[in-house]
Amino acid sequence: MEIPQGTLDLLILRALEPGPLHGLGVSDRIQQVTHSVFIVRPGSLFPALRRLEQKGWIEGAWGESENRRRARFYTLTKSGQKQLAEEKRSWHKMVSAVNWMLESEA
Amino acid sequence: MAWKSSAAWLYRFLFRRQHLEDELDEELRSCFDMLVDRYIARGMTPEAARRAARIEFEGVEQVKEGVRDVFLGMNLETIGQDIRYAWRALRKTRGFTTIAVATLALGIGVNTAIFSVVYAALLKPLPYGQPEQLALVWSNFQQMAAIRAVTSGPILGELEHRSRAFQSLAGLWTGTGTFLGEDPEQVKLGFVTTNFFDTLGVRAAVGRTFVKEEGVGGRPTIVVSDGLWRRRFGANPDIVGSAVRFQGGLVTIVGVLPPQFDLRLDPTAAVGVEAYTPFRDDLNKRPRTLYFLRVIARLKPGVTLQQARQDLDRVAVEIRGAYTEFAAENLTFTIAGIHADVVREIRPAVIAMFAGAGFVLLICCVNVTSLLLARSSDRRKEMALRGALGASRWRIVRQLLTEGLTLCVAAGAMALAVAWVVLRGLSMVRPVQLARVGPIGLNWPVLGFAAAVSLGAVLLFGLVPGWETMKLDLIGALRDGARASSGLLRRRFGSALVIAEIAAGLVLVVGAGLTIRTWSKVRDVQPGFHPQNLLTFQLAVGRLSFTDKGLLKGEKQLEERLSAIPGVDAVGGTSHLPLDDYANWYSPIRPEGQTRADAAALLADYRCVTPGYFAAMGTRLIQGRYFDEQDRAGGRQVAIVDEMLARSVWPGQSVIGKRVEAEHVTNDGFVPIWTEIVGVVEHMRVHSLRTELRGEIYLPFEQSARSPLSYAVRSRSDPLALIPQVRREIHSLDPNLALYKLQPMTVFVHDDLAPVSFTALLVGGFAVLALLLAALGVYGVLYYQVSRRMREMGIRLALGATAGDVVRLIMGQGLVLTASGIVIGVVGAALAARYLRVLLYGVSVADPLTYAAALLLLSGAALFGCWRPARKAAAANPVDAMRTE
Numbered sequence: 001m002e003i004p005q006g007t008l009d010l011l012i013l014r015a016l017e018p019g020p021l022h023g024l025g026v027s028d029r030i031q032q033v034t035h036s037v038f039i040v041r042p043g044s045l046f047p048a049l050r051r052l053e054q055k056g057w058i059e060g061a062w063g064e065s066e067n068r069r070r071a072r073f074y075t076l077t078k079s080g081q082k083q084l085a086e087e088k089r090s091w092h093k094m095v096s097a098v099n100w101m102l103e104s105e106a
Numbered sequence: 107m108a109w110k111s112s113a114a115w116l117y118r119f120l121f122r123r124q125h126l127e128d129e130l131d132e133e134l135r136s137c138f139d140m141l142v143d144r145y146i147a148r149g150m151t152p153e154a155a156r157r158a159a160r161i162e163f164e165g166v167e168q169v170k171e172g173v174r175d176v177f178l179g180m181n182l183e184t185i186g187q188d189i190r191y192a193w194r195a196l197r198k199t200r201g202f203t204t205i206a207v208a209t210l211a212l213g214i215g216v217n218t219a220i221f222s223v224v225y226a227a228l229l230k231p232l233p234y235g236q237p238e239q240l241a242l243v244w245s246n247f248q249q250m251a252a253i254r255a256v257t258s259g260p261i262l263g264e265l266e267h268r269s270r271a272f273q274s275l276a277g278l279w280t281g282t283g284t285f286l287g288e289d290p291e292q293v294k295l296g297f298v299t300t301n302f303f304d305t306l307g308v309r310a311a312v313g314r315t316f317v318k319e320e321g322v323g324g325r326p327t328i329v330v331s332d333g334l335w336r337r338r339f340g341a342n343p344d345i346v347g348s349a350v351r352f353q354g355g356l357v358t359i360v361g362v363l364p365p366q367f368d369l370r371l372d373p374t375a376a377v378g379v380e381a382y383t384p385f386r387d388d389l390n391k392r393p394r395t396l397y398f399l400r401v402i403a404r405l406k407p408g409v410t411l412q413q414a415r416q417d418l419d420r421v422a423v424e425i426r427g428a429y430t431e432f433a434a435e436n437l438t439f440t441i442a443g444i445h446a447d448v449v450r451e452i453r454p455a456v457i458a459m460f461a462g463a464g465f466v467l468l469i470c471c472v473n474v475t476s477l478l479l480a481r482s483s484d485r486r487k488e489m490a491l492r493g494a495l496g497a498s499r500w501r502i503v504r505q506l507l508t509e510g511l512t513l514c515v516a517a518g519a520m521a522l523a524v525a526w527v528v529l530r531g532l533s534m535v536r537p538v539q540l541a542r543v544g545p546i547g548l549n550w551p552v553l554g555f556a557a558a559v560s561l562g563a564v565l566l567f568g569l570v571p572g573w574e575t576m577k578l579d580l581i582g583a584l585r586d587g588a589r590a591s592s593g594l595l596r597r598r599f600g601s602a603l604v605i606a607e608i609a610a611g612l613v614l615v616v617g618a619g620l621t622i623r624t625w626s627k628v629r630d631v632q633p634g635f636h637p638q639n640l641l642t643f644q645l646a647v648g649r650l651s652f653t654d655k656g657l658l659k660g661e662k663q664l665e666e667r668l669s670a671i672p673g674v675d676a677v678g679g680t681s682h683l684p685l686d687d688y689a690n691w692y693s694p695i696r697p698e699g700q701t702r703a704d705a706a707a708l709l710a711d712y713r714c715v716t717p718g719y720f721a722a723m724g725t726r727l728i729q730g731r732y733f734d735e736q737d738r739a740g741g742r743q744v745a746i747v748d749e750m751l752a753r754s755v756w757p758g759q760s761v762i763g764k765r766v767e768a769e770h771v772t773n774d775g776f777v778p779i780w781t782e783i784v785g786v787v788e789h790m791r792v793h794s795l796r797t798e799l800r801g802e803i804y805l806p807f808e809q810s811a812r813s814p815l816s817y818a819v820r821s822r823s824d825p826l827a828l829i830p831q832v833r834r835e836i837h838s839l840d841p842n843l844a845l846y847k848l849q850p851m852t853v854f855v856h857d858d859l860a861p862v863s864f865t866a867l868l869v870g871g872f873a874v875l876a877l878l879l880a881a882l883g884v885y886g887v888l889y890y891q892v893s894r895r896m897r898e899m900g901i902r903l904a905l906g907a908t909a910g911d912v913v914r915l916i917m918g919q920g921l922v923l924t925a926s927g928i929v930i931g932v933v934g935a936a937l938a939a940r941y942l943r944v945l946l947y948g949v950s951v952a953d954p955l956t957y958a959a960a961l962l963l964l965s966g967a968a969l970f971g972c973w974r975p976a977r978k979a980a981a982a983n984p985v986d987a988m989r990t991e
Contacts, residue, residue, distance in 0.1 A: 022136075022137070022140075023133065023137050024137050024140050024141065041162065041163075041164060042134070042137060042162065042163050042164070042169050043163070043164045043165075043168060043169050043172060046133075046134065046169050046172065046173050047169075047172040047173050047175070047176050050176045051176045054115050054176065065136070065140060067140070067143060069136050069139060069140055069143075070132070070136055071133070071136045071137070071140070072129070072132075072133045072136070
């Protein structure tokens with residue numbers, strides 16, 4: 001399923017909320033949690049990570065992966081947490097509004 | 107802090123590109139390897155695992171491309187959005203955009219034009235090698251108030267001999283010389299020491315400059331300017347090395363100067379020299395106190411002007427110790443950097459113009475700011491909405507900056523057109539003093555200036571509304587919407603703009619008033635002669651003696667022929683016409699009964715004249731008689747003085763019959779001779795209409811003959827009509843005589859008046875602009891404020907106020923602002939006028955007439971600006987007010 005850019009950003013921020021992950025970890029987490037509805041391939045994952053990093057919402061640092069490979073781990077920054085909270089709110093607002101519209105009597 | 111992180115990324119993107127790339131590479135590789143690990147763990151062969159990972163990646167290079175694009179994309183995209191949006195916003199409000207762009211273009215254009223004058227006149231480096239090492243050295247006779255006096259030959263020798271601060275010292279005296287041949291032509295001739303061009307650091311474009319052997323006792327040589335070379339010698343390079351007929355002999359042209367070379371000394375120096383020849387006598391043997399040389403010095407590397415000044419002070423002490431005459435005159439030296447000296451006279455006028463243009467720009471900016479402010483407040487709701495939809499404040503400010511930038515780019519482009527037009531206009535009226543500073547045009551420094559001013563305006567215009575937005579209360583703005591009453595802060599800011607505008611306008615109008623009054627005063631000066639109907643020209647009468655007629659006889663014959671031309675009333679000759687830039691002749695004069703030491707402080711301007719001169723010039727005789735036929739060579743030595751000299755030396759006494767020791771031109775050079783005063787004439791303003799520098803003494807040409815001689819021919823009607831006849835008579839007398847500067851006397855007067863008229867015209871133009879703009883500004887701000895208060899006006903009217911009351915209310919508010927602006931403006935004008943003082947003549951810096959006129963004009967402009975808004979307020983409809991409530 002194609003993910004709109006804004007939604008992808010929201011998903012990545014949410015994926016990083018519990019703790020730092022490397023790139024592959026982010027895409028694994030999104031796939032697991034969404035029961036494989038969303039599959040994020042490297043072609044859209046890495047540009048999105050760079051975009052979020054440039055906006056200052058996440059921060060990358062080198063570390064060691066579970067099977068002892070050098071990997072870049074991303075952490076949610078303070079402004080990233082704020083951004084996530086804001087995006088969650090507006091997402092809920094939008095979803096409920098869309099729902100009302102869809103479920104209203106025709 | 108989004109912008110901080112943007113800046114950091116910009117830095118990385120620009121300067122740490124390789125590092126970024128390496129990191130990306132490693133990250134992707136590690137991700138790829140992890141994928142491979144994972145597939146192997148699921149039981150794939152390493153081969154198959156790699157293939158699967160590659161498929162998953164959809165091409166590593168494409169992924170990298172995608173990441174790289176993020177940086178540019180994020181920025182380009184938003185910048186593109188900003189520009190598109192700005193363009194739409196500006197187009198939507200076409201009226202606003204037109205007025206803002208035109209106002210800005212006017213302000214920036216006028217400033218760019220004036221700056222190009224400032225650049226050419228004050229900033230452009232002089233066309234000499236390492237000009238910062240060049241300085242002018244003057245004799246300083248403080249007790250005669252001659253701080254920047256020329257120097258004598260022996261003093262130059264002493265300076266060369268005793269000083270240690272200079273690489274070289276060169277001397278210059280300007281006179282005239284005549285090229286003979288088919289078409290005899292008189293040119294300004296610079297007599298120089300042979301090291302003159304080496305000192306200036308100028309090399310010949312063709313041939314060479316002088317060598318030492320061409321000085322004392324050398325063969326006659328000459329170096330010509332590029333202009334003369336092209337005009338007279340058809341730019342023929344072979345002319346170098348050949349001999350031409352010059353001054354009754356043959357001289358060899360050794361070189362041609364480069365086209366950009368220009369002898370730019372101070373404006374009183376003879377400028378426009380077209381040929382140079384070395385002094386071929388020993389300057390050390392000239393009289394010690396015959397002052398005629400300008401000295402140009404090149405400092406040794408690393409020597410400062412201050413050190414050179416100390417060195418000169420020491421030399422002056424030595425010279426005063428060695429020669430009694432210099433001790434009596436208390437000789438010291440003045441040194442000034444050549445650039446500072448060149449611009450000394452023109453600087454105040456140029457700076458005044460620049461300041462005037464600056465004020466115009468200020469008013470333009472104020473107007474545009476108030477326009478933008480009004481608009482931004484109409485857009486409060488829009489901004490608030492954008493904020494609510496998630497635009498950061500920085501994003502909104504950046505949007506406003508982009509709008510400002512778009513405005514200014516448009517205005518900047520139009521400004522160049524304005525500047526070009528203004529420059530064309532200036533070059534039509536520019537006075538000789540400016541003509542001397544060389545070509546004035548739009549060049550890189552000038553364009554840079556225009557760009558800088560435009561950018562400054564962007565920051566101002568983007569940031570003021572932006573700063574407003576920063577303080578925006580989103581909710582309040584959304585709720586109140588467009589009806590939001592203009593806040594107190596906003597109204598105060600608008601009022602401050604009006605006050606600033608009125609104040610700046612007043613300063614300009616006062617400045618213009620003072621310069622215009624100066625102009626009319628200078629124009630009305632009685633200069634001691636009547637310039638109307640007077641034809642003048644210069645003639646190297648020395649030529650007359652090369653014929654067998656003899657100088658004096660030839661001269662007399664010439665005057666007789668000129669007098670015989672129909673329509674000519676009087677003819678006379680003089681060594682120095684008033685207001686001419688020919689090198690002045692001034693020397694000490696010693697009244698009988700005073701010792702040389704007593705008289706050392708007394709200097710007079712010397713002129714030799716033929717008997718008809720005063721009558722031709724229209725100079726009034728006050729006492730005694732004019733010269734006449736009895737004042738011959740070899741006869742009793744006589745002189746005429748002007749009333750200024752008479753009053754200062756013999757106050758309250760009759761001057762006729764008094765004797766003075768005055769300098770005469772004899773076959774042995776300049777010699778002091780006892781002379782009897784036979785007449786007193788009115789003072790002639792010989793240096794400038796604005797100055798009465800020193801007293802004058804006149805000697806009969808026959809007793810003190812100098813060449814060249816300038817003639818004044820008084821005609822009954824238009825002097826230009828005489829020109830063909832005058833030419834004919836002179837050529838029939840001697841075909842080798844060259845007429846020089848054949849022009850009516852009014853041209854000298856006009857040239858002298860030109861800087862004053864130029865400044866008055868320009869500053870007057872600025873003042874008119876300022877008045878218009880100020881009226882517009884007051885109108886704009888008040889109209890806007892009124893339009894926001896229509897509801898209030900409606901209520902006032904509903905509660906029983908008459909239309910007259912409302913008009914009075916608004917007018918009153920406008921006038922209070924105007925009055926505050928005027929008070930501040932008067933203080934500013936008083937401060938500014940002190941700098942203007944050097945440009946003024948015959949009018950006090952606190953001239954009440956000027957201030958009164960300025961007050962009236964500014965109040966009038968403000969009233970004019972208040973009227974429409976007040977009428978609009980009075981037209982408010984109470985019913986509308988109730989309805990919108």
